[in-house]
Amino acid sequence: MKTLQVQLGERSYPIYIGSGLLDQAGLLAQHIKSKQVLVVTNETIAPLYLDKILKNLAGYSVETVILPDGEQFKTLDFVNKIFDKLLSSKFSRNATLIALGGGVIGDMGGFAAACYQRGIAFVQIPTTLLAQVDSSVGGKTGVNHPLGKNMIGAFYQPQAVLADADVLDTLDDRQLSAGLAEVIKYGLISDVEFFEWLELNIDALLTRDKQALAFAIERSCINKAQVVAEDETETGVRATLNLGHTFGHAIETGMGYGAYLHGEAVAIGTCQAADLSRRKGWLNDNDVDRIITLFKKARLPVLPPEELDADRFIELMAVDKKNVDGQIRLILLKHIGEATLPVSVPRELLELTLKHYARE
Ligand code: NAD
Ligand code: GLY
Numbered sequence: 001m002k003t004l005q006v007q008l009g010e011r012s013y014p015i016y017i018g019s020g021l022l023d024q025a026g027l028l029a030q031h032i033k034s035k036q037v038l039v040v041t042n043e044t045i046a047p048l049y050l051d052k053i054l055k056n057l058a059g060y061s062v063e064t065v066i067l068p069d070g071e072q073f074k075t076l077d078f079v080n081k082i083f084d085k086l087l088s089s090k091f092s093r094n095a096t097l098i099a100l101g102g103g104v105i106g107d108m109g110g111f112a113a114a115c116y117q118r119g120i121a122f123v124q125i126p127t128t129l130l131a132q133v134d135s136s137v138g139g140k141t142g143v144n145h146p147l148g149k150n151m152i153g154a155f156y157q158p159q160a161v162l163a164d165a166d167v168l169d170t171l172d173d174r175q176l177s178a179g180l181a182e183v184i185k186y187g188l189i190s191d192v193e194f195f196e197w198l199e200l201n202i203d204a205l206l207t208r209d210k211q212a213l214a215f216a217i218e219r220s221c222i223n224k225a226q227v228v229a230e231d232e233t234e235t236g237v238r239a240t241l242n243l244g245h246t247f248g249h250a251i252e253t254g255m256g257y258g259a260y261l262h263g264e265a266v267a268i269g270t271c272q273a274a275d276l277s278r279r280k281g282w283l284n285d286n287d288v289d290r291i292i293t294l295f296k297k298a299r300l301p302v303l304p305p306e307e308l309d310a311d312r313f314i315e316l317m318a319v320d321k322k323n324v325d326g327q328i329r330l331i332l333l334k335h336i337g338e339a340t341l342p343v344s345v346p347r348e349l350l351e352l353t354l355k356h357y358a359r360e
Contacts, residue, residue, distance in 0.1 A: 002214075004221050006137060007229040011157045015137060015221050017214065021164035022049065022125070025056040028098075031123050031160040035061045036095035040082055040109040042069040045101045045127055048170055053100055053125065063089045067105065071258040074104045074144050076152065082112035096121045096159070102128035102175075103135035103262065107153070110141030114156035124161045128171055129179025129213075130263050132163040133186075133220035134241075138228040144257055148319035149249040155233050163221070165214055173206075173299070178263025180205060180298040181244075183216050185270065186223040188291065189240045192337025194219050199290070202297045239322055240339040243331045244270030247304070250316035254308045260301075267300035276345060276353040277333040287336050303357075310354035314347070 001018030021027060037060045041050055046066045054062060065085045067078055086095070097120060099109030106124050113122035126136035142153015168176065180202075187195025197215075198205075204212035224241070231238040247269030251260050260268075274291045277283040283291075295302050308316070314328070322329045322342045328350070329342035 002218055004218070004225055006157070006225045008157060008232060013158060013160050015161040015163060015225065017132075017163045017165070017218055017221065019164065019166050019210070021162050022052045022056070022167070025058075027162060028053070028056050028123065028125075031121075032057075032060065032096045033121060034092075034094040034096065036089075036091050037062045037098060038082070038086060038089070038091060038095065039064045039098045039100055040067065040105060040112070041065075041100040042067045042105055044069045045105070049100060049125075049127065049167060053098065063091075067108070071104055071144070071252070071262070072256075074108055074257070076143055079108050079112050079115075079143055082109065083116060086112070086116050091116070091120070093117045093120060096123065098123045098125060099136075099158075100125045100127065101131070102126065103131045106131050106136050107141050107150070108143060110139070110156055110158065111143060111153055114141055114154040119156065121159050122156075124158045126161065126163055127167045129168055129176055129217070130182055131179075132165075132168075132217050133179060134182040134224060136161045136163065137221055137224045138238075139232065144253075147253070149253050149257075151319065151321070157232075163217060165210065165217065168208065168213065174261065175263075176206070176208070177299045178261040181263035181267040181270070181295070181300055183220050184294055184298065185241070185243055185266065186220050188270065188333060188336060189243050189331075189339035190227075190337060191219070191223055192335075194223070195294075195336055199294055202294065206299065234321075236341065239342050240331050242322060243333070243339055244268075244273045246317050246320050246322065246328070246330050247272040247313070249320065250313050251305060251308065253319070254312060254316045255305055260305075264301050267295045267298070268302060268304050271295060271302045272304065272353055272357050273330060273332055275357045276330070276349065279349050279352060280332060280345070282332065282334045282340075283336070287333075290336065304354075310351050313354050314350065 124136035139157035248265035
């Protein structure tokens with residue numbers, strides 16, 4: 001097992017990465033401060049892993065909430081189901097919430113923990129590659145709104161993250177690829193060596209080589225933990241983690257939550273951001289080719305949906321947390337391995353990317 005630390009002063013916490021972590025009762029227990037524990041998961045993950053967690057919690061007073069599965073349920077209405085259970089079970093302020101699932105459950109569980117009685121402890125047990133390399137680390141929690149992705153939420157850090165690589169055995173190939181989109185992101189924004197490693201090892205990751213996956217999870221978490229430690233509430237460098245996300249969120253909202261997986265939308269959005277970075281004169285044709293090739297090899301889509309024309313894209317992109325005074329601001333790439341902070345781009349240039357990207 002590897003242990004990384006997210007350094008946030010008195011709110012610092014460990015990320016445990018390894019195999020068989022869900023079978024180590026003591027690991028979870030040391031981060032639970034009182035008898036009352038609520039496990040939040042969904043109807044797909046519950047039959048696979050809930051029993052393992054409950055076994056580790058013998059002796060605690062445990063309740064569970066099993067939500068429906070899907071991005072379309074990442075709403076305030078379904079977070080309310082968590083509050084219903086916490087209240088009807090008379091959970092007090094020293095209770096602990098465990099979020100067992102992918103990014104959807106982690107974001108919702110974390111948000112419920114942030115709000116219930118103004119904050120109870122929570123532990124992240126991420127079960128998708130995407131959640132293990134990104135969403136479980138860093139304390140962004142929240143839900144979607146019909147008008148914008150992740151627009152309602154809070155920064156709220158967990159007590160610990162337990163990333164057990166064994167749970168990825170049951171993840172389907174499409175979800176594995178979606179997670180790789182965020183893995184590739186770290187290489188692009190700040191870790192050119194990792195990007196080069198990914199170019200060489202993408203097939204090993206797709207065939208679920210355990211060593212390759214363990215390396216990719218650890219390297220991603222090291223990158224993420226560093227950025228979060230530097231800028232917890234995204235006043236600066238943390239925004240770089242949003243590479244491709246403004247385009248990607250527009251795709252998710254515009255096409256209806258769940259039509260594209262988050263990682264798929266991010267892959268397309270990152271290719272669009274790369275195209276725009278080339279138009280700004282920062283990336284060259286070869287860089288853009290390398291980026292698109294890696295996403296394609298990871299079996300991710302690289303072309304935006306035809307249903308969204310440039311005007312609709314721009315309308316959707318206008319709802320984004322990086323925007324200031326109504327101006328769309330994007331993370332772009334200076335080089336492979338170096339992202340910009342949020343930049344405004346002239347509308348004509350953005351339209352060129354939206355109209356012509358990958359159809360030239
Ligand atoms: P997800 O949570 O919907 O999980 C994907 C699918 O895999 C679901 O059907 C789920 O039930 C299933 N699943 C989960 N674990 C499984 C397992 N071990 N075996 C079999 N099936 C399993 O999607 P995701 O990709 O994990 O997360 C996407 C969400 O994360 C989006 O809502 C996105 O906005 C959010 N996100 C948040 C952050 C953050 O910093 N908080 C970062 C990135 C993404
Ligand atoms: N996934 C973006 C962030 O954590 O900031």
